[in-house]
Amino acid sequence: MKIYLDKRIIITLLIVFVVITGLVGYSFINSDVSSTTSLSVSKYDCSNSNDLYELLACQAVPDNVKSKYVSSSTGVNFSQISSDTNGKGIYTLSSTIGYTYPIHYFRGDVDNNYALFGNYCWRIVRTTSDGGVKLIYDGVPVVGQGCTATGADTTIGSSKYNTYAESFAYMGYMYGDVYDFHSLNKNDTFKYGSSFSFVDVDSNVSGDGTYTLTNQVSSIDNTHHYTCLNTTGTCSSIAYVYYMDDTYIFYILIKDGKSIENAIAEMKTNTNDSTIKGVVDDWFSSTISIYTPYMNDSIWCNDRSENTNTSYAGKFNSGWNSNGGLLNTYYWTQGYVRRGLSFQPLVDSCPNKDDAFTVSDTTNGNGKLINPVGLLTSDEVMMAGGANLDVLNNYYLNVGVEYWLMNPIHHTDTLVTESRVMDNGRLSSNSASNSYGVRPAITSKSLSILGGAGTINNPYSIRTGKHSG
Numbered sequence: 001m002k003i004y005l006d007k008r009i010i011i012t013l014l015i016v017f018v019v020i021t022g023l024v025g026y027s028f029i030n031s032d033v034s035s036t037t038s039l040s041v042s043k044y045d046c047s048n049s050n051d052l053y054e055l056l057a058c059q060a061v062p063d064n065v066k067s068k069y070v071s072s073s074t075g076v077n078f079s080q081i082s083s084d085t086n087g088k089g090i091y092t093l094s095s096t097i098g099y100t101y102p103i104h105y106f107r108g109d110v111d112n113n114y115a116l117f118g119n120y121c122w123r124i125v126r127t128t129s130d131g132g133v134k135l136i137y138d139g140v141p142v143v144g145q146g147c148t149a150t151g152a153d154t155t156i157g158s159s160k161y162n163t164y165a166e167s168f169a170y171m172g173y174m175y176g177d178v179y180d181f182h183s184l185n186k187n188d189t190f191k192y193g194s195s196f197s198f199v200d201v202d203s204n205v206s207g208d209g210t211y212t213l214t215n216q217v218s219s220i221d222n223t224h225h226y227t228c229l230n231t232t233g234t235c236s237s238i239a240y241v242y243y244m245d246d247t248y249i250f251y252i253l254i255k256d257g258k259s260i261e262n263a264i265a266e267m268k269t270n271t272n273d274s275t276i277k278g279v280v281d282d283w284f285s286s287t288i289s290i291y292t293p294y295m296n297d298s299i300w301c302n303d304r305s306e307n308t309n310t311s312y313a314g315k316f317n318s319g320w321n322s323n324g325g326l327l328n329t330y331y332w333t334q335g336y337v338r339r340g341l342s343f344q345p346l347v348d349s350c351p352n353k354d355d356a357f358t359v360s361d362t363t364n365g366n367g368k369l370i371n372p373v374g375l376l377t378s379d380e381v382m383m384a385g386g387a388n389l390d391v392l393n394n395y396y397l398n399v400g401v402e403y404w405l406m407n408p409i410h411h412t413d414t415l416v417t418e419s420r421v422m423d424n425g426r427l428s429s430n431s432a433s434n435s436y437g438v439r440p441a442i443t444s445k446s447l448s449i450l451g452g453a454g455t456i457n458n459p460y461s462i463r464t465g466k467h468s469g
Helices: 006-019 052-059 260-269 274-289 289-294 334-342 376-385
Strands: 027-028 040-042 090-094 104-107 115-116 119-128 133-137 158-160 182-185 195-200 209-214 239-245 248-253 402-412 418-420 427-431 435-437 441-444 447-451 460-465
Touching: 006 239, 052 090, 052 104, 052 119, 052 133, 052 447, 104 376, 115 418, 119 376, 158 274, 239 260, 274 418, 334 376, 334 402, 376 402, 402 435
Parallel strands: 115 460
Antiparallel strands: 027 040, 090 104, 104 119, 115 119, 119 133, 133 441, 158 435, 182 248, 195 209, 239 248, 402 418, 418 427, 447 460
């Protein structure tokens, strides 16, 4: 026998359950969710809380359902810009609903996420999976007016991401050895090998030895990338070809008998600060470092991992892969695929530990930061309402100035590109050696609201606090 209960009976039963089990402080939320959506229950006292995480949790709507500003029954579509039908307000990232601290984020043309912290203006971006709150720099407050900065005033200045952009190494927020690229007119008379042998003739002299190609062929292909740039297959300096067009081959010179895998690892080693990291660290140290004890040691994802998903033709398996890498394909990162092809944002984690920048957390991150500060990623901009190559003039991360994001997009034949937000709001990228605005981001531990309404003229005044968890 089936029993059917209407919505009023279900609500009554839930209230009785709360009273009987002693779960005092729970309340019903998400009044703007459509009537066909399951009713959500918050564990916080939504009528009497000054905790910023709790405030956002109480207002958040699941992003995988139809709601007041989301017309699709499947929820927010991250491939499209935010709008009155594709998200405006505070949402819960559906993949995190089961977390102890689900991630809640602002999206679209919102006017209630302004905050004052450490004598600076910020926009609240989202919460974190450990109960913190991520903020992005938004300028200096004006007495009596609030947080009214626009354009360049929302940045701490401009910077190149890296001084140069030619080497594969410059994708990094930090990087290691720089292997410069070289190019030659394509010459099929060279010998190419799938690997090589190396005889070190003098161990006291770096790289002093003889290379001999193995499995030699007379024409380059996807499994034969190594060459002596001659017809003998023997040399004292060996090249690895990572890209080829109709006219040129592009290569790096391998050092000390190392393979291309060794060279890539050396380029990705986090030993040198990028130009922009130096700018961000200098600003933090001279302004808000006093608040370091109250910052979360969050992951700042500089995702340099190559896309390996074969579903995206021309966007995987580049020539940097010596075993079948396509010589006419650029190196596309997973970050690009998430923002431009799969539309599945990734937050609070990173595909590779070496790209997960942290201060002291060496379990989940690389422990290479000196300050708990970084930049937003294109994943977070996508959640906020930006879309790949689409112009959007009315979401809160569009401030009328171009600024850098944390993650790279690709390495071409001679160029590294990094993510950025354009001055019209478009999510895009450009050469790492160009100069754009810098907007630092921080993640604070739980924050208490001292006053304000979160608006441009009356921003939240916040301080570090402690929520119930």
